[in-house]
Amino acid sequence: MFFYLNLNELVGYSFTYGEVCFIKREALKMKKVTVFIGSPRKQATYQAAQEFAANLKSYGEIDIEYVFLKDYHLEYCRGCKSCFVKGEEFCPLKDDRDILLEKMNNSDGIIFATPNYSFQVSALMKTFLDRLGFVLHRPRFFGKAFTAVGCCLTALEPMIPLEQKKISQEIKKASVRFYNELTRQTLPAPSFFRLMVFRMSRTSIRLMLDEKSRDYRHYKEKGWFESDYYYDASLGIIKKLTGHFFEFLGKRMATQR
16 A cells, blocks of 8 residues: 655645646756655565655656665654653764754655554654654644655565556555655645644643743744744635634643643
8 A cells, every 4th residue: 555644744644646747847956855764675665665766756856865764773762751841952862863854854855665564654664753753742844745655465475467557556646746745836725634733732832831841942932822823824714713713722621631
């Protein structure tokens, strides 16, 4: 199975069913895409990522880097919450997390490629995502394109041609959608779900935390306690009113705790 995952704020996901790409190659600068591979083997997941990347390169100038998580030292999160309360720089684990984070910062697009183990991502990928937990508290990566390529067993190996054709079609659809996101010229208006996450999160942070908290200081420094959204976005009258309603819910939930 291959699915598209929009992680501009590292929340939520949506499935895609193909789109026509009208981007002119010559009008765009080369884009950097980093593929984080959570498989310990160079087999189905890696092959799917390569096919995905080949599609991207056929649309425009793309620089692809493959990062195999198995080649990096990542310790398990201890749940100390230092990254939440003080900041990610206070994490007691000294490993390669910041090296991988820097690769994400320097990329225009990020692909998470992982096999499906026990109806979940691989242990390698889960450890990596756990170590990025602070990003869920303090969102970033706005303007970057994110997608996830996940593999699960749909046929016995070796795979029959019909099954391979079906998978290639899904990869094609997802790669077109990702390329359109990668070459988007403006930041998208938030969906109602993303608006809800922002408004309720900031309300609870404002009411339940203080200057001692890194989350509180981050929201204050970014001006998010007063803004309509994480970044400048055009909200219609309905979304503006809905945003106030979400704040009301957030305030009610915070005061009842």
